[in-house]
Amino acid sequence: CLAASFLLFLLIQALPGDAATASASKNGAAAVEAARARMGLDRPVLERYLEWVAGILRGDPGTTLITSRPVAETITQPVLASLSLAAVVLLGLVLVTLPVAVVTGARPRHPVSRFLAGISVAAAAIPEFVVAIALLAVLAVWTRWLPVLSVPGAGRTVWENPVCLVMPALSLWLVCSASLTRRVQALVATHAAAPYVREAELAGLTRRRVLSRHLLPSVAPGVLQLLAQTIPYLLGGAVVVETVTSFPGLGFALVRAVGDREVPVVMAAGALMMVVAVVAFTVADALSVRQERMVAVV
Numbered sequence: 001c002l003a004a005s006f007l008l009f010l011l012i013q014a015l016p017g018d019a020a021t022a023s024a025s026k027n028g029a030a031a032v033e034a035a036r037a038r039m040g041l042d043r044p045v046l047e048r049y050l051e052w053v054a055g056i057l058r059g060d061p062g063t064t065l066i067t068s069r070p071v072a073e074t075i076t077q078p079v080l081a082s083l084s085l086a087a088v089v090l091l092g093l094v095l096v097t098l099p100v101a102v103v104t105g106a107r108p109r110h111p112v113s114r115f116l117a118g119i120s121v122a123a124a125a126i127p128e129f130v131v132a133i134a135l136l137a138v139l140a141v142w143t144r145w146l147p148v149l150s151v152p153g154a155g156r157t158v159w160e161n162p163v164c165l166v167m168p169a170l171s172l173w174l175v176c177s178a179s180l181t182r183r184v185q186a187l188v189a190t191h192a193a194a195p196y197v198r199e200a201e202l203a204g205l206t207r208r209r210v211l212s213r214h215l216l217p218s219v220a221p222g223v224l225q226l227l228a229q230t231i232p233y234l235l236g237g238a239v240v241v242e243t244v245t246s247f248p249g250l251g252f253a254l255v256r257a258v259g260d261r262e263v264p265v266v267m268a269a270g271a272l273m274m275v276v277a278v279v280a281f282t283v284a285d286a287l288s289v290r291q292e293r294m295v296a297v298v
Contacts, residue, residue, distance in 0.1 A: 001271070001274045001275065001278060002053070004270075004274055005053075005267065005270065005271055005274065006049060008266070008267065008270045009045070009048075009049045009052070009263070009267060010045070012258075012261070012263050012266055012267070013045055013263075015258075015261065017261055018036065018041050018261045019035075019039055019041065019065035019066055019260060019261040019262055019263070020032050020033075020035035020036035020039055020041055020065075021261070022066070022259075022260050022261050023035060023065075023066045023260075039065045039066075041065070048263075052264070052267055056271060060072075061264060061267070061268040061271075062264040062268075063264065064262050064264060064265060065261075065262055065263065065264065066260060066262065071264045071265055071268045072268075074253075074265055075250065075253060075265060075268055075269060075272075077157070077248065078248060078249050078250045078252065078253035079250050079272065080157065080158075081152075081157075081158045081247065081248050081249045081250070082234075082235050082238075082242075082249035082250040082251065083235070084158050084159065084165065085158070085165060085168055085169055085172070085234070085238075085247065085249055086231065086234035086235055088165055088169045089169050089172045089173050089176060089234055090227075090230075090231070090234065092169070092173045092177075093173065093176060093177065093180060093227065093230065094227075096177075097173075097176070097177040097180055097181060097184075098180070098184060098223065098227070100116070100181070101180065101181040101184035101185050101188070102184060102188050102211075102215075102216070102219070102223075103211070104116050104117075104185060105184060105185035105186070105187065105188030105189045105192065106188055106189075106192045106211055106215055107192075108185070108189040108192070113185070116181065116185075117181075117182065117185055119178075120177075120178045120179075120181040120182045120185070121178075121182060123174065123175075123177075123178035124178040124179050124182060126178075127240075128171070128175050128238070128240040128241050128244075129240045129241075129244050131171050131174055131175055131241075132167075132168075132171040132240070132241050132244040132245055133244060135167060135170060135171055135174075136148060136167065136244070136245070139167065139170075140167070146163065146166055146167050147163065147164070147167075149245070149246040150164040150165070150166075150167045150168050150245040150246055150247040151164055151246055151247070151248060152164045152248070158248075164247065167245045167247075168238070168241050168242060168245045168247040168249070171241045171244075171245065172234060172238050172241055175241070176230050176233070176234070180226060180227070180230065183226050184219075184223055184226060187219055187222045187223065187226070188215065188219050191215055191218050191219050192215060194218075220288070221287075221288035221289075224284040224287050224288050225281075225284050225285075225288065227284070228280040228281050228283070228284035231276060231277070231280040232273055232276055232277035232280060235250060235272075235273055235276050238251050239251035239252070239254060239255055243255055250269055250272070250273075253265070253269065254266065254269045257269065
């Protein structure tokens with residue numbers, strides 16, 4: 001994480017312009033230089049990075065460069081909004097997408113399985129912004145079932161106006177389902193063709209029993225890893241969907257911060273995404289190891 005954060009810091013510095021230019025360029029070169037000195041942007045890059053690391057270790061991500069507002073206060077609402085959105089999408093993936101993918105993957109030659117596989121391939125090839133725009137056109141413009149902008153309103157959280165979650169959640173669920181279904185189906189189909197599954201079927205066990213007692217325990221570690229890969233994307237990688245739907249999440253805030261060259265905000269958001277990714281994969285690894293031991297014992 002430390003190496004990745006330093007690389008992110010260097011990449012931000014490589015962008016043309018800075019926060020001083022973004023905020024004071026209309027007032028002339030002297031104003032820009034004064035703003036750069038006030039923001040500390042005239043100091044060496046390594047010194048500023050080490051200062052940021054020290055602040056993070058103290059639990060203080062710093063203040064914004066332009067408004068001097070605490071970064072923690074700036075990203076709190078976007079983080080909560082993105083966490084809420086991720087929770088809703090994950091719930092849909094676990095309750096709907098994974099069961100359908102596992103069942104159809106266990107019978108890859110069934111017409112329904114082939115149809116779903118074809119639909120997943122086609123949907124996975126569609127960019128996120130196309131999915132979001134299509135849903136906006138159908139659900140917001142034509143039918144007017146949902147608002148065009150997925151914003152909760154001034155001073156309100158997403159749970160105080162949960163309808164704002166529907167459009168981005170549905171867009172992300174469709175995008176994630178397409179990719180997850182393809183990979184889970186392929187994983188389950190591979191295990192379904194294994195000798196131990198065929199032996200269980202020849203022994204007279206029902207299809208449901210073979211699936212629950214033999215196939216699911218074997219594919220669970222791989223499915224957990226695939227699901228873990230989705231979590232970092234839901235938190236910050238869904239920048240396109242949040243931007244198209246104007247959802248006030250972390251991805252939307254990150255785009256604005258990059259445009260304003262707000263280095264502390266970008267670094268805080270990036271660090272949070274890195275931590276979430278590490279935690280997600282660590283938990284998935286731990287659960288996978290536990291599941292593999294249980295299978296070995298059985």
